[in-house]
Amino acid sequence: MTLPQKKSPSQVSKIDFLPWKIWACGSFFYFFQFILRISPSIITEDLMRHFNVQSYALGILSAFFYNAYALMQVPIGMIVDRFGPRKILALSCFTTVIGTLIFSMAQTLTVASFGRLLIGAGSACALLGSIKLITLWFPPQRVGRLIGLTIFLGTLGASIGGAPLAFLIEKTTWKISFFLLAALGLCLTITIWFVVKDKNPEENPWNRSLNPGLEGASLLKGLLITIRMPKIWIIAVYSALMYVPIAAFADLWGIPFMREMYNLDRPVAASVISMIFIGAAIGSPISTFLSDHYKTRLWPMTIAAIGSSLVYVTIIYVPNIPLSVMYILLFLAGIFYSGKILSFASICDIVPHSVSGVAIGFANMTVMLSGVICLPLIGGLLDQFWQGKITNGLPDYTLGEWRFALMPIPFSILIALLLLKFIPETFPEDLKKPLHSAPLE
Structure with a gap:
């Protein structure tokens, strides 16, 4: 009988840290795409001047990210x-x-829009790809926490990436800065290719599909089941409406609004808006x-809607709010x-x-469509009610506008908030029962 060989310290270290290295690659990609997502908000004036456009066209340009991101959500x-x-x-x-390279070198709005479309299409995989890595390399009891940590890190990308990019x-120009972002993305691509592995060498029994039970044509069957459930539509629309402040304010129009309200320079305005992502x-x-x-x-979703409505009414319409x-x-x-994430x-509580x-x-996909609609809508409203004031060759919007x-x-x-009246409590009944023998972690 042969005894199992003991692993050397280097082997143990490699096995222990490999899943975390793989997870870090996916998480950093999610972090990176968030920086790319919010980047137009930092350079609104530069883009309007470079492409000689007004706010509606800028909203359309930014929305191309959401077009591609939304369309990729179901099949990804x-x-x-x-x-x-x-x-x-x-x-x-x-x-x-x-996409970032094309965007940085674009001389026309059409080419820049194509660049944003590619950025959105590529970014669509970041979160779901990271979740797949987690399910491949970690046991079930860690999956929920690691998904939460991944989302946390991605959100930090938006919060801490804005001010440094600004x-x-x-210090340089927006074109040079985006070229440097593309170089960083290329380094990340190479790292993902050489570090990430598709299968755990130990063949984890907990490995599972992102779409369990659905292969090929049955994806269409699953989609048909989904869209035939009215509750799914109501919850999805609620989630999309709650996302409007992020897509329209945090991702694009918030920084120029803060610059107008407080006469701030670009990095400080970016740091103000970053508080949304930190929160x-x-x-x-x-x-x-x-x-x-x-x-x-239902109750956290209700509190979220009530609190958000009060806060944004205060932010937008109450005058003379101190910067602090x-x-x-x-x-x-x-x-x-x-x-809103509880939507x-x-x-998941109500679908098979x-x-x-x-x-x-x-x-x-429904959530991302809110960005497709609201980004150009707000830009169009700015253009429609603009009184014609020009400063440094750009439209100068008043606080009233x-x-x-x-x-x-x-x-x-x-x-x-009104839609919540039509959303039932979905928390599973079997989870409401006390688990007297549940082990503690």
């Missing part, structure tokens, strides 16, 4: 399952690199904890927004397990 889970996360993540990251643009990052685990502790999905108070208000906006849990991946993809144009934000949240 099946694509990752079919070809493996390593190839798809590397290809997706490289797609964002190409500072870099101030969302901190609030997400709090919302999920409260939901599980009090065994309810504005930091706090935007942080609270992020905290309240985090309650995805609600969807076999179509949960498709249902989440459909809901996320800004406040009117941003009206879709609180209006969307109020509609979301």
Whole structure:
């Protein structure tokens, strides 16, 4: 009989740290795409001057990211399952690199829009690809926490990436800064290709599909099941309406609004808006904890809608708010927004397990469509009610014009609040029972 050989310290270290290295690659890609997502908000004036356009055209340009991101949400889970996360993540990251290069070198709005389209298409895989890596390399009891940590890190990309990027643009130019972002993305692509592995060498028994039970043509069947459920539509629309402040304010129009309100330079305005993402990052685990502790999905979603409506009405329409108070208000906006993530849990509660991946993809597609609609809508309202004032060759919008144009934000949240009347409590009944023998971790 042969005794099993002991592993050397180097082998143990390699096995212990390999899953974390792989997870870090996916998470950093999610972090990176968030920086690319919010980047137009930092260079609104540069883009309007470079392409000689006004706010509506700028909104259309920014919305191209959401067009591609939204359309990829339903099939991306099946694509990752079919070809493996390593190839798809590397290809997706490289797609964002190409898109960023095209965007940085664009001389026309059409070419820049194509670049943003590629960035959105590549970014669509970042989260689901990272989730697939987690399910491949970690046991089930760690999956929920690691998904939460991944989302936390991605949100930090938006919060801590904005001000440094704004500072870099101030010191160089926006074109050079985006070229450097593309170079960073290329390094990340190479790292993903050489570090990420599709299968755990120990063949983990907990490995599972992002779309369990759905292969090929049955994806369409799962989509049909999803869209025939009225509750899914209501929850998805609620989630989309709650996302409007992020897509329209945090991702694009918030920084120029703050610069107009407080006469701030670009890095400081970016740091103010970053408080939304910091609040969302901190609030997400709090919302999920409260939901599980009090065994309810509906109440945190309701509090999120009420709190968000009050905060954004204050931010947009109350005059003479001190800058220090504005930091706090935007942080609270992020905290309240985090309650929206429970809408995805609600969807998982009510759909068959076999179509949960498709249902989440459909809901996320609906969420991203809010950006497609609201970014150009607010830009169009700015152009429509602009009084014609020009400063340094660019339209100079008054606070009154800004406040009117941003009206879709609180209006969307109020509609979301009304929709909650038609959303039932979905927290699973079997989870409401006390688990007297549940082990503690």
